[in-house]
Amino acid sequence: MTSSPGRRRAAVVGTGAIVSGGHLPALRAHTDRVELVAAVDVDPGRLDAFRTEAGEGVTGFSTTEAMLAAVRPDLVLIGTPPSLHREQTVAALKAGAWVLCEKPLCLSLAEYDEIAAAEAASGAYASVIFQHRYGSGAVRARELIRGGELGAPLVAHCQTTWHRDAGYYSVPWRGRWATEGGGPTTGHGAGYTGLQWRGPRDFTGGTVFAPGVEGGGPGERFMGTQGPWLGFTAERDAVDGASTVVFAHAPENLDAGGGGRAVHPSHWFVRSEPIPSVAFSWAFFEEFGLPAGESFACRYRVVVADGAWDRERVEEFLAGVPW
Ligand SMILES: NC(=O)c1ccc[n+]([C@@H]2O[C@H](COP(=O)([O-])OP(=O)(O)OC[C@H]3O[C@@H](n4cnc5c(N)ncnc54)[C@H](O)[C@@H]3O)[C@@H](O)[C@H]2O)c1
Structure with missing residues (x-):
């Protein structure tokens, strides 16, 4: 696999809604720093559609292990169902890659400990997507707190007033303990x-x-x-x-x-x-x-x-x- 000088070589694992709609545009916006070289999905139709969209030079794989062994990427972006995150994050860390995983990073503290141990052993780092920390609401709240306008914050109240229809839950993994690890609270808010x-x-x-x-x-x-x-x-x-x-x-x-x-x-x-x-x-x-x-x-x-x-x-x- 060839590499362009100065750019990180990235692979995506899972090519569903968030990777196609969120990660791919972000990768495209930063082609000066990162190059997408591989994609993994167990669904061949999705993988093909993604590779068509992503353009030439993105090699397809049906397993994370095969991709890691063949590509040795610098960075792995994980956008699979939550029950797979621990296993895929640990595998990528063991292969020496840094990881940016979709939320939730894992389903229990024991799983988190395993990821932290893999980080310590490899020296690489696994991070997790929490985009609302950087959104306009959080930015504004930080400004107000920093400017002293709110005084000393004692109580915070957050409402996530989103509506999700039946189509959202029609993917095979949502709405089940075994695969999503919880309900809307786990998926949309913190615990x-x-x-x-x-x-x-x-x-x-x-x-x-x-x-x-x-x-x-x-x-x-x-x-x-x-x-x-x-x-x-x-x-x-x-x-x-x-x-x-x-x-x-x-x-x-x-x-x-x-x-x-x-x-x-x-x-x-x-x-x-x-x-x-x-x-x-x-x-x-x-x-x-x-x-x-x-x-x-x-x-x-x-x-x-x-x-x-x-x-x-x-x-x-x-x-x-x-x-
Ligand atoms: N940050 C956000 O705002 C946000 C928004 C939506 C989803 N997400 C998160 O992204 C993740 C995926 O959500 P989605 O909506 O894209 O789901 P999705 O069902 O559209 O996509 C998941 C993809 O993973 C693939 N997959 C399943 N098992 C696999 C395996 N073993 N190896 C490789 N690929 C495999 C599926 O075939 C599918 O293409 C979830 O963790 C979800 O919580 C985050």
Whole structure:
């Protein structure tokens, strides 16, 4: 295989929607730096169509292993179904290539560890596509935060209000645990359902407390539990002392089994280490189905307080602010 001086030799694995519609135009826009030399797909029709579109000089393969052995690319772009990402990323790293993989990079922390070990062994690097980090919304949010217009960010709320019709799910791998690794939350957003608080660094190791539970403890003690509210308190620094954040459900959010109108019972996703986090997770243990065209809503309250509040103080405060 010949190479043009100064340009990285790239291969794509998977030639479906995102590689044809996203990666190929991007590769074309950077032909001064990168040269597409190979494409892999198990579907010969898709591979042929892609190679016709991509132009001469792109060799086709039906397996990643055969491509890596024959081409030894500098860079591998992976756009296959998520259940294949770990295996193909590790294979490319072992062959000495750098990797840019579509999201999600893998389906579990164990898979991630395997990729990190392959990176360490090869010295190459595997990155993952998170294009929204660089989109106009994120750029604007960073500007506002940097300019001080938002003050110190304490709570962030992100909504992904996209609609996906039946055609989107008609590809063989979408909408199945084994091949997609989860549902829309995994595919479209980062892992946690419901409003998620990611605390500042000095909340790390903080104390969590809840009604009906004696004493406070690390957040992990409350992981997966249920309750109307949760308090998180931490010693911020030697000067200002402590702060408390309280997360409270509106009464109608509470477990349908408890007489509420909730569509699905919420459980706390809560951690004190390594990153302090609390989420009102409404799909903690299992996904739930919504009939087509239906939606659901939850209401929450977040209280940010000065000092280390205890259960009594939280209960007294919440009783004074009815829904
Ligand atoms: N960043 C984004 O905005 C974005 C958008 C869409 C999709 N994606 C991601 O891109 C990936 C692919 O999505 P898509 O919509 O292009 O799917 P797709 O079904 O259109 O394409 C997947 C391709 O992989 C091929 N394939 C399957 N098994 C293979 C194997 N073992 N070796 C080589 N090729 C194989 C299929 O034949 C198909 O051509 C997914 O991980 C998805 O989450 C990202």
